[in-house]
Amino acid sequence: xxxxxxxxxxxxxxxxxxxxxxxxxxxxxxxxxxxxxxxxxxxxxxxxxxxxxxxxxxxxxxxxxxxxxxxxxxxxxxxxxxxxxxxxxxxxxxxxxxxxxxxxxxxxxxxxxxxxxxxxxxxxxxxxxxxxxxxxxxxxxxxxxxxxxxxxxxxxxxxxxxxxxxxxxxxxxx
Amino acid sequence: xxxxxxxxxxxxxxxxxxxxxxxxxxxxxxxxxxxxxxxxxxxxxxxxxxxxxxxxxxxxxxxxxxxxxxxxxxxxxxxxxxxxxxxxxxxxxxxxxxxxxxxxxxxxxxxxxxxxxxxxxxxxxxxxxxxxxxxxxxxxxxxxxxxxxxxxxxxxxxxxxxxxxxxxxxxxxxxxxxxxxxxxxxxxxxxxxxxxxxxxxxxxxxxxxxxxxxxxxxxxxxxxxxxxxxxxxxxxxxxxxxxxxxxxxxxxxxxxxxxxxxxxxxxxxxxxxxxxxxxxxxxxxxxxxxxxxxxxxxxxxxxxxxxxxxxxxxxxxxxxxxxxxxxxxxxxxxxxxxxxxxxxxxxxxxxxxxxxxxxxxxxxxxxxxxxxxxxxxxxxxxxxxxxxxxxxxxxxxxxxxxxxxxxxxxxxxxxxxxxxxxxxxxxxxxxxxxxxxxxxxxxxxxxxxxxxxxxxxxxxxxxxxxxxxxxxxxxxxxxxxxxxxxxxxxxxxxxxxxxxxxxxxxxxxxxxxxxxxxxxxxxxxxxxxxxxxxxxxxxxxxxxxxxxxxxxxxxxxxxxxxxxxxxxxxxxxx
Numbered sequence: 001x002x003x004x005x006x007x008x009x010x011x012x013x014x015x016x017x018x019x020x021x022x023x024x025x026x027x028x029x030x031x032x033x034x035x036x037x038x039x040x041x042x043x044x045x046x047x048x049x050x051x052x053x054x055x056x057x058x059x060x061x062x063x064x065x066x067x068x069x070x071x072x073x074x075x076x077x078x079x080x081x082x083x084x085x086x087x088x089x090x091x092x093x094x095x096x097x098x099x100x101x102x103x104x105x106x107x108x109x110x111x112x113x114x115x116x117x118x119x120x121x122x123x124x125x126x127x128x129x130x131x132x133x134x135x136x137x138x139x140x141x142x143x144x145x146x147x148x149x150x151x152x153x154x155x156x157x158x159x160x161x162x163x164x165x166x167x168x169x170x171x172x173x174x
Numbered sequence: 175x176x177x178x179x180x181x182x183x184x185x186x187x188x189x190x191x192x193x194x195x196x197x198x199x200x201x202x203x204x205x206x207x208x209x210x211x212x213x214x215x216x217x218x219x220x221x222x223x224x225x226x227x228x229x230x231x232x233x234x235x236x237x238x239x240x241x242x243x244x245x246x247x248x249x250x251x252x253x254x255x256x257x258x259x260x261x262x263x264x265x266x267x268x269x270x271x272x273x274x275x276x277x278x279x280x281x282x283x284x285x286x287x288x289x290x291x292x293x294x295x296x297x298x299x300x301x302x303x304x305x306x307x308x309x310x311x312x313x314x315x316x317x318x319x320x321x322x323x324x325x326x327x328x329x330x331x332x333x334x335x336x337x338x339x340x341x342x343x344x345x346x347x348x349x350x351x352x353x354x355x356x357x358x359x360x361x362x363x364x365x366x367x368x369x370x371x372x373x374x375x376x377x378x379x380x381x382x383x384x385x386x387x388x389x390x391x392x393x394x395x396x397x398x399x400x401x402x403x404x405x406x407x408x409x410x411x412x413x414x415x416x417x418x419x420x421x422x423x424x425x426x427x428x429x430x431x432x433x434x435x436x437x438x439x440x441x442x443x444x445x446x447x448x449x450x451x452x453x454x455x456x457x458x459x460x461x462x463x464x465x466x467x468x469x470x471x472x473x474x475x476x477x478x479x480x481x482x483x484x485x486x487x488x489x490x491x492x493x494x495x496x497x498x499x500x501x502x503x504x505x506x507x508x509x510x511x512x513x514x515x516x517x518x519x520x521x522x523x524x525x526x527x528x529x530x531x532x533x534x535x536x537x538x539x540x541x542x543x544x545x546x547x548x549x550x551x552x553x554x555x556x557x558x559x560x561x562x563x564x565x566x567x568x569x570x571x572x573x574x575x576x577x578x579x580x581x582x583x584x585x586x587x588x589x590x591x592x593x594x595x596x597x598x599x600x601x602x603x604x605x606x607x608x609x610x611x612x613x614x615x616x617x618x619x620x621x622x623x624x625x626x627x628x629x630x631x632x633x634x635x636x637x638x639x640x641x642x643x644x645x646x647x648x649x650x651x652x653x654x655x656x657x658x659x660x661x662x663x664x665x666x667x668x669x670x671x672x673x674x675x676x677x678x679x680x681x682x683x684x685x686x687x688x689x690x691x692x693x694x695x696x697x698x699x700x701x702x703x704x705x706x707x708x709x710x711x712x713x714x715x716x717x718x719x720x721x722x723x724x725x726x727x728x729x730x731x732x733x734x735x736x737x738x739x740x741x742x743x744x745x746x747x748x
Contacts, residue, residue: 073439
């Protein structure tokens, strides 16, 4: 069966749960310990698609308010991106626009997805659905409420992005 | 509804007697019975159902009662068992307390009793599920070894040294076996063009050819080879070495690209690409990176790569770009859009493994270029001077050396056996002349003993080579008239010999000359030589001249080798 490789990036402010999302999606586990990512961490998950196998290479980029030249270099050749905010920290939603801009500068056709993580912390939630919907409409993408801790909607989010990759990405584009 | 049909009324009328005194009441009752017949029937049915339900209820009640009885019995049993268990727990607690007390009092004895049990349990567990035990004990073992090394390093060294020594010995043996194999291969190529090229390279680099051959022979192995797209880090192609690798090549290519980008951006890259990551090293593995425009090649190898390896890797990158650059650049993860790169990679690995010199031209340093240029210039100058000198020599040769004057190159050896071998190529013809034989074997039966015999050879130049094989016959076959007077050659007697006044055994005896008397060779006639010597005899003082058999004359090394000897059967005359 044909194996197709796609590179996607996870972006967002520090400690929003990017690495935890990747760990949940790739390894199916969650770790309470927080270790800040240095530079980038690359993971892989193979998904069985209709008629082919999708080799999803997930680049978990360093968290920060704004990516430096070095980090934007990591976006080269990316087919899609997941921008992540922390539902308990409203400021993490405000910065997503910049991340999306950087992704689109690198690849205008990149598939995008907005994820509000830490949905399990219901009592501490500071970002409501209306705010998320407004931002997602502004970014022209969908949004998912996920929890890396409980696994809520993690698979669905990545699978949604995989579907988007399949539909919008044009391989002939350099 | 509410309508009464006539047949019904008729059907019911046969039960009514209108002549009875209570006929109205009866009729009313009959009408009621007719009108309420259905309800009564329904009431009857309901009563029947009630009865049936009561019966069913009774049955169910009975079964419930039975079930309740059973449950109560079970409950009693469970309570009893619980009481027993509680009693058992209390007993066990008492036993544990006693054991604990005993353990505190007699810990060593308890250990001695428990150890075999635990030992057997562990052994059994290891036998039954070795992998689980390994997983469980692995981290503990690592930590235990670290603690042991920290706390009693010497004990660990003593314990491990035999194992480590054997391991190192085996590794070294493998290394030297590979080295020996490679050295053998290098030696086989020593006398070929590659050997000459290696020698030249060694000289240019200031090392000995042996050192360079050893350097070339150092074993190495290509473990893996990756072709990776720039930027995205997507793996374009991969070549596996002999050992199957288990690492995730996709992750390797991604992280390698990330590290490469990190290094490039962190250390102020220059525009000419000099800031790229060239090499990573981990243990005995190294990752050599060779960059291209759209893709780069990463070679994972073990050992020390031979000289020229990088140039060949760069050639591979160039070939990939020349043939497939557009495909490499446009690759977006779909393998069908990518050409088959495996043949190119396999060709590279094969050529590198064979150590063949490809068409890659090594870039020489400026010093090497200057050395080569100087060497070439000096060679041209030397060649020019040599040509000039040769021409000059040829032009002046007839003047400096007349044609009749041969040049001599004589080698005299003393031999106890007078078996001289002469290979003349010219006829030396002082007066009188003779023709020596080319190769002569003395057939003389009168072999003088204990007398040194010269074995002269000479190679005169600028003189014709005789076209025939001269014989030993003392017949002059060639004559020459030198334009200059040759210096009579010196000689000495090879023994005590008679001197006669003519070249004939019957000629008159002049005197006897003692062994080793210096002579001056005047002329040669057949097997006779005319000589001069200084006589010390009282009746014959001063310089004298006479004929002696030639075989009794030993020519000195610095004189003309007279080659006529050999087949003469001259008998020494005393």
